[in-house]
Amino acid sequence: xxxxxxxxxxxxxxxxxxxxxxxxxxxxxxxxxxxxxxxxxxxxxxxxxxxxxxxxxxxxxxxxxxxxxxxxxxxxxxxxxxxxxxxxxxxxxxxxxxxxxxxxxxxxxxxxxxxxxxxx
Amino acid sequence: xxxxxxxxxxxxxxxxxxxxxxxxxxxxxxxxxxxxxxxxxxxxxxxxxxxxxxxxxxxxxxxxxxxxxxxxxxxxxxxxxxxxxxxxxxxxxxxxxxxxxxxxxxxxxxxxxxxxxxxx
Amino acid sequence: xxxxxxxxxxxxxxxxxxxxxxxxxxxxxxxxxxxxxxxxxxxxxxxxxxxxxxxxxxxxxxxxxxxxxxxxxxxxxxxxxxxxxxxxxxxxxxxxxxxxxxxxxxxxxxxxxxxxxxxx
Numbered sequence: 001x002x003x004x005x006x007x008x009x010x011x012x013x014x015x016x017x018x019x020x021x022x023x024x025x026x027x028x029x030x031x032x033x034x035x036x037x038x039x040x041x042x043x044x045x046x047x048x049x050x051x052x053x054x055x056x057x058x059x060x061x062x063x064x065x066x067x068x069x070x071x072x073x074x075x076x077x078x079x080x081x082x083x084x085x086x087x088x089x090x091x092x093x094x095x096x097x098x099x100x101x102x103x104x105x106x107x108x109x110x111x112x113x114x115x116x117x118x119x120x
Numbered sequence: 121x122x123x124x125x126x127x128x129x130x131x132x133x134x135x136x137x138x139x140x141x142x143x144x145x146x147x148x149x150x151x152x153x154x155x156x157x158x159x160x161x162x163x164x165x166x167x168x169x170x171x172x173x174x175x176x177x178x179x180x181x182x183x184x185x186x187x188x189x190x191x192x193x194x195x196x197x198x199x200x201x202x203x204x205x206x207x208x209x210x211x212x213x214x215x216x217x218x219x220x221x222x223x224x225x226x227x228x229x230x231x232x233x234x235x236x237x238x239x240x
Numbered sequence: 241x242x243x244x245x246x247x248x249x250x251x252x253x254x255x256x257x258x259x260x261x262x263x264x265x266x267x268x269x270x271x272x273x274x275x276x277x278x279x280x281x282x283x284x285x286x287x288x289x290x291x292x293x294x295x296x297x298x299x300x301x302x303x304x305x306x307x308x309x310x311x312x313x314x315x316x317x318x319x320x321x322x323x324x325x326x327x328x329x330x331x332x333x334x335x336x337x338x339x340x341x342x343x344x345x346x347x348x349x350x351x352x353x354x355x356x357x358x359x360x
Contacts, residue, residue: 078198078318198318
């Protein structure tokens with residue numbers, strides 16, 4: 001996600017969506033508990049990444065990534081949540097990004113949830 | 121899904137695919153049991169939506185949505201199935217729709233399964 | 241996957257990504273254990289396919305598919321992993337493939353993991 005963040009910053013992306021899959025050494029996922037807060041769930045790996053679905057929008061003028069992830073452990077059991085900082089990719093993480101040139105997707109602060117949400 | 125249904129009806133979409141993620145207050149998912157029937161699983165939320173993957177095709181001439189969803193509870197455990205009526209979005213539900221203009225994707229009744237399936 | 245493999249071979253696809261969902265009679269998924277090896281998990285169905293996320297790259301000059309899958313059983317519990325040979329589709333499996341014409345995505349052998357990985 002940090003590398004993807006660098007790429008969208010370098011390329012001044014204003015709107016994008018992406019899907020990804022791969023494997024991680026460790027995943028940190030969040031569960032939204034209201035008021036802009038997430039409870040944090042650390043998943044020690046290795047884990048397969050079944051899917052990672054996200055988008056890029058402008059948050060206070062800067063490209064910002066929002067993504068959710070589904071993971072599976074060595075027994076195939078699946079877990080997941082909101083992607084938080086602290087995930088560590090292992091063998092591979094393969095991302096397809098669709099960039100929407102000429103479109104500006106904005107995230108604005110939403111008082112009800114305490115989150116920056118897509119301004120639609 | 122109802123809102124997405126309105127959008128595809130208003131825009132006379134004849135073929136599309138989409139991915140989405142977000143959060144729900146409640147999810148109702150189905151598990152196909154044959155003869156056009158689904159058993160219904162109600163998942164009380166709040167739940168994170170890890171992924172929602174679907175498409176839009178023409179069913180008896182009208183745009184129709186088919187989607188499957190993966191969810192996670194507060195402990196990160198994942199669930200999912202065929203999206204049924206009764207799902208309630210909470211904080212956000214962010215959808216990327218790829219519309220295939222000039223293409224008509226038809227769903228036709230399939231006697232073997234009792235379902236409307238893509239006519240390929 | 242075999243049918244998709246035929247399609248990408250016939251069409252000489254050199255780069256693509258895809259998402260899919262549907263249902264399977266049986267799924268065989270892998271969990272990467274290092275040195276190019278996967279442990280194999282057989283999931284007897286029927287199972288709903290919540291998502292299948294993958295790509296097509298050239299491996300030693302021939303189109304090769306890599307995909308991960310998320311599944312749910314009759315109680316809605318989710319499982320998943322790396323898609324292995326032996327999966328059997330049941331009612332439907334609906335795939336959206338984005339083909340990147342004029343782009344060659346190569347997979348090269350990576351000594352560290354023992355896998356063919358995207359050459360980026």
